[in-house]
Amino acid sequence: MDRLSSHKATKEVVQKHNFKFSKSLGQNFLIDDNVIDKILSGARVSEEDNIIEVGPGIGTLTREMGKTAKKVVAIEIDKSLIPILKETLEEFDNVEVINKDILKVDIQELVKEKLNGGPVKLIANLPYYITTPIVMKFLEEDIPVTDIVVMVQKEVADRMNALPGSKDYGALSIAVQYYCETEIVAKAPRHMFVPQPNVDSTVIGLHVREEKKYKVDNEEIFFKTVKASFGQRRKTLLNSLGGLGFLNKDEIREVLQEANIDEKRRGETLSIEEFANLANKVTEYQNRK
Numbered sequence: 465m466d467r468l469s470s471h472k473a474t475k476e477v478v479q480k481h482n483f484k485f486s487k488s489l490g491q492n493f494l495i496d497d498n499v500i501d502k503i504l505s506g507a508r509v510s511e512e513d514n515i516i517e518v519g520p521g522i523g524t525l526t527r528e529m530g531k532t533a534k535k536v537v538a539i540e541i542d543k544s545l546i547p548i549l550k551e552t553l554e555e556f557d558n559v560e561v562i563n564k565d566i567l568k569v570d571i572q573e574l575v576k577e578k579l580n581g582g583p584v585k586l587i588a589n590l591p592y593y594i595t596t597p598i599v600m601k602f603l604e605e606d607i608p609v610t611d612i613v614v615m616v617q618k619e620v621a622d623r624m625n626a627l628p629g630s631k632d633y634g635a636l637s638i639a640v641q642y643y644c645e646t647e648i649v650a651k652a653p654r655h656m657f658v659p660q661p662n663v664d665s666t667v668i669g670l671h672v673r674e675e676k677k678y679k680v681d682n683e684e685i686f687f688k689t690v691k692a693s694f695g696q697r698r699k700t701l702l703n704s705l706g707g708l709g710f711l712n713k714d715e716i717r718e719v720l721q722e723a724n725i726d727e728k729r730r731g732e733t734l735s736i737e738e739f740a741n742l743a744n745k746v747t748e749y750q751n752r753k
Contacts, residue, residue: 474524477522477552484544492657493522494652495656499615502650503650507587516585517539517586519539519540523553525589540562541564567594582607584608585610586613587613590614590616599612603639614667614668615652629732642677643672652666680744681747686743694731697731701716701720722745723742725741
């Protein structure tokens with residue numbers, strides 16, 4: 465079987481199996497060879513790689529990864545796609561399809577049982593309605609993931625990749641960049657999909673750091689500080705940090721002074737390093753109380 469990444473090949477598979485696209489599952493199948501190649505290149509797929517794919521669809525990207533990777537585990541929630549995947553992937557004994565909801569899967573256990581304990585790469589055309597929960601699940605749950613290369617809605621990629629001071633910079637930018645180096649791998653306009661979605665897409669590469677770049681004494685307080693700072697973007701830090709819920713205005717002013725941060729600044733102007741410093745001062749203050 466040749467590549468499936470063309471409108472003709474995708475249409476033939478879909479019609480043969482009388483498959484009905486599910487809008488609620490965000491099913492839009494990629495039909496562009498060039499973008500597929502950029503995904504593989506951006507993820508640096510090699511014969512040593514253990515890969516997890518989420519939402520394989522009819523197996524377009526899965527097949528190309530199966531040609532090179534050591535093992536691919538594809539997790540698909542839609543049971544109507546399972547017989548299609550069985551057919552399109554039948555020649556690959558290094559590919560396994562699991563019919564489950566990724567958000568309910570114990571990824572650590574899966575890596576241990578199916579992928580030799582890792583390390584793993586997450587490579588996928590993600591369902592857009594659950595993009596952020598999936599990415600954060602892989603970053604926060606102590607999974608041995610080295611690279612996350614995923615197709616996401618353009619606006620989400622812009623936020624993940626944003627720099628301080630830009631309109632897209634926010635809590636998601638910091639959450640992702642705290643763990644990873646980010647890069648834009650490819651752009652995929654809406655006409656590159658069947659059916660055509662209402663938004664354009666971007667492939668973003670998140671390369672997980674072996675060691676944390678930022679020194680954070682308490683990650684829970686760090687992320688709470690970030691969330692509070694962006695809770696109301698127009699507010700100054702002096703006012704927005706009240707969202708922490710455990711510091712009054714005088715205490716916030718004191719913490720900001722200790723962190724050498726002007727109380728009139730807004731959250732979107734702070735670098736991740738400044739947020740780390742600020743959160744560490746909040747932690748110190750908490751420990752003194």
